[in-house]
Amino acid sequence: xxxxxxxxxxxxxxxxxxxxxxxxxxxxxxxxxxxxxxxxxxxxxxxxxxxxxxxxxxxxxxxxxxxxxxxxxxxxxxxxxxxxxxxxxxxxxxxxxxxxxxxxxxxxxxxxxxxxxxxxxxxxxxxxxxxxxxxxxxxxxxxxxxxxxxxxxxxxxxxxxxxxxxxxxxxxxxxxxxxxxxxxxxxxxxxxxxxxxxxxxxxxxxx
Numbered sequence: 001x002x003x004x005x006x007x008x009x010x011x012x013x014x015x016x017x018x019x020x021x022x023x024x025x026x027x028x029x030x031x032x033x034x035x036x037x038x039x040x041x042x043x044x045x046x047x048x049x050x051x052x053x054x055x056x057x058x059x060x061x062x063x064x065x066x067x068x069x070x071x072x073x074x075x076x077x078x079x080x081x082x083x084x085x086x087x088x089x090x091x092x093x094x095x096x097x098x099x100x101x102x103x104x105x106x107x108x109x110x111x112x113x114x115x116x117x118x119x120x121x122x123x124x125x126x127x128x129x130x131x132x133x134x135x136x137x138x139x140x141x142x143x144x145x146x147x148x149x150x151x152x153x154x155x156x157x158x159x160x161x162x163x164x165x166x167x168x169x170x171x172x173x174x175x176x177x178x179x180x181x182x183x184x185x186x187x188x189x190x191x192x193x194x195x196x197x198x199x200x201x202x203x204x205x206x207x
Contacts, residue, residue: 004073005030010115015075027113030070032105033080034118036095037066037088038147039126045147045199048125048132050087051140051168058109062181063143063158065191066123077119088142089133090125098122100194100207102189112203120191120207122198130168141167143175147196153177154189 007028069083084090105116109112144164
């Protein structure tokens with residue numbers, strides 16, 4: 001049975017429910033949950049990234065948000081917590097998430113138009129990378145990227161950086177800007193900047 005999504009107009013008014021395939025075919029606005037998992041250890045601050053599996057219908061093999069997923073019809077943002085458990089093996093209370101606001105995401109892929117209302121959160125978790133239990137059916141593996149390295153890479157200051165790896169056949173891999181999903185608003189760069197501000201003790205955080 002196919003998933004159904006709540007759909008919205010450009011003013012975010014709920015206008016109906018449609019099957020997932022029809023939503024992406026017609027470019028309807030729908031809701032998604034994004035959570036950036038960040039942490040700090042003896043070597044500094046980092047973010048956890050997932051490498052999308054080869055069977056994913058969008059952006060296979062690209063580096064992506066720590067955990068993300070669609071909200072199906074009738075769900076609230078709180079239901080997005082399941083993505084952290086299903087994709088990373090984390091059981092988290094909603095109150096432990098740091099809300100970063102909403103982001104509008106628009107992408108075309110294989111003739112489909114994906115228009116998302118993204119509810120974006122930050123979650124601090126400093127557990128070792130090998131302790132994550134990731135969803136191997138959807139994710140190729142995980143990376144632990146130092147915030148400083150990620151910011152230098154995405155700002156174009158360096159061509160590549162090294163990140164700790166889990167499940168990718170090596171303890172560390174070299175990544176470049178081409179390994180990330182393109183976005184017109186430099187989404188990943190902005191998320192890392194927000195994470196840096198969070199670790200600096202700032203409380204007014206917005207994506």
